[in-house]
Amino acid sequence: MPRYSRRLLRGIGLVCALALGATACGGSDDSDSGTKAVSEADVQAALKKGGTLTVWAWEPTLKQVAADFEKAHPGVEVNLVNAGTGNDQYKALQNAISAKKGVPDVAQVEYYAMGQYALTEQLTDLKGFGADKLSDRFSPGPWNGVKAGGEGIYGLPMDSGPxxxxxxxxxxxxxxxxxxxxxxxxxxxxxxxxxxxxxxxxxxxxxxxxxxxxxxxxxxxxxxxxxxxxxxxxxxxxxxxxxxxxxxxxxxxxxxxxxxxxxxxxxxxxxxxxxxxxxxxxxxxxxxxxxxxxxxxxxxxxxxxxxxxxxxxxxENGGSALTLPELGKNEALAYAFVEYANAGAGVDTRVKNGAFPATTKQLNSTEFQETKFPYFGGQQANEIFAESAANVADDxxxxxxxxxxxxxxxxxxxxxxxxxxxxxxxxxxxxxxxxxxxxxxxxxxxx
Missing domain, CATH: 3.40.190.10 (Periplasmic binding protein-like II)
Structure with a gap:
């Protein structure tokens, strides 16, 4: 991502302060502007080594995903924290970034809020992890959302709202x-x-x-x-x-x-x-x-x-992604969790527990589309939702x-x-x- 003037970065910080009630967004103006390169071998080594991940998210289906991830990787502990919904979490996140203390390894961020975090270089560009190669796994609206109007990939889509x-x-x-x-x-x-x-x-x-x-x-x-x-x-x-x-x-x-x-x-x-x-x-x-x-x-x-x-x-109406804040730790391990939750086995777990996916595999599957909703008189409503997702313009x-x-x-x-x-x-x-x-x-x- 290109570097921007201190005035602009401070300005967007003021946006956060006024809109979210935070004291400041914190400094990204002295951070490394280059995209990190992290190989699959680095990710696997991090999983083998293990460690603790702090994940800030309000999405309820992540509780089972975290438990399954820990079971698959016994050396990993996932500390799932509900720091508030939407703006309440953003306020807490900006305060942590400002203090450069207590910043989570993973944070849930809605698509509409993604841009300000990306521009101020507060989120890790996941292209360095090869996330850009996952584009065909997601429906167009959510994938456009994690690009935040730029060339980077600032998160992996977790859900969508066609x-x-x-x-x-x-x-x-x-x-x-x-x-x-x-x-x-x-x-x-x-x-x-x-x-x-x-x-x-x-x-x-x-x-x-x-x-x-x-x-x-x-x-x-x-x-x-x-x-x-x-x-x-x-x-x-x-x-x-x-x-x-x-x-x-x-x-x-x-x-x-x-x-x-x-x-x-x-x-x-x-x-x-x-x-x-x-x-x-x-x-x-x-x-x-x-x-x-x-x-x-x-x-x-x-x-x-x-x-x-x-x-x-x-x-789209609503939807969010899992992101890696720049000041978070254990980036390789954090990315492994995000990919598992949003592009791997965790997706089926979340769908079974009521989440609406952003992934084309689930959206297009017969099992998903033929699910009957008792609330809607047995209607197979996912057929309508999946078609809607495919018809969202990505510009x-x-x-x-x-x-x-x-x-x-x-x-x-x-x-x-x-x-x-x-x-x-x-x-x-x-x-x-x-x-x-x-x-x-x-x-x-x-x-």
């Missing part, structure tokens, strides 16, 4: 609503449902950065262009106009439940049928099973509605300060949900604020 439409079949059947195949049909279904039952809504949306960027991705919008420290932010392309034109109708006609996802009201709405669909990632089934037990058998899965009839475009980029950008979403786009501000105006405000911030942090921002 999108689908989860819908309450019982509600749809009651009101004789056809499952929408386009977003225009989705708007029509929203109108029909709410007219039939004023307490029911097609979905909830109180404003969410991840959901918005996923729908922009599917619509063909590419608002972020990233080339090292050169970035461009533009929410005015044709894809963005498709999204705002359609979603604005749902807002104007008050067809969206003003309920925040993951709240008690959200779970209640999913259970009693007043929230009739979710357009979200393939990781959702386990959450429905555990959180909306009363609606078992009512829900089904369908392909994501299209912006143009006959299309097959999809997008999407996030900003290298996306964590910060997402943190100001409610102050910009979010106004469209609570005032007369339109979505298009909200996106323009988000664009301007993101450009201003990037310029202040030393990025070259094209307008």
């Amino acid at each position: 999108m689908a439409l989860f819908y309450n079949k019982k509600v749809f059947d009651k009101h004789k609503i056809a499952v929408p195949t386009t977003w225009d049909e989705y708007v029509d279904a929203a109108r029909k449902l709410h007219k039939a039952d004023p307490k029911a809504y097609i979905t909830n949306d109180a404003g969410d950065a991840g959901f918005t960027t996923s729908l922009l991705w599917q619509a063909g919008s590419r608002p972020y262009t990233v080339d090292g420290t050169k970035v461009k932010v533009d929410f005015s392309d044709a894809g963005a106009q498709k999204f705002t034109g359609t979603w604005q109708k749902l807002l104007d006609e008050k067809l969206l439940a003003p309920v925040t996802s993951w709240s008690d009201d959200w779970y209640k709405g999913l259970g009693d049928g007043t929230i009739a669909t979710l357009a979200t990632g393939a990781w959702m089934p386990a959450n429905l099973v555990s959180g909306v037990k009363e609606a078992a058998g009512d829900w089904r899965v369908a392909p994501l509605p299209q912006w143009e009839a006959g299309g097959k475009a999809s997008a 999407w980029s996030y900003l290298p300060y996306q964590v910060y950008a997402n943190s100001i979403f409610n102050d910009t786009v979010g106004k469209a949900y609570v005032s007369d501000t339109t979505l298009a105006e909200g996106l323009k405000s988000w664009q301007d604020a993101s450009i201003k911030y990037g310029s202040e942090q030393g990025f070259t921002v094209e307008k």
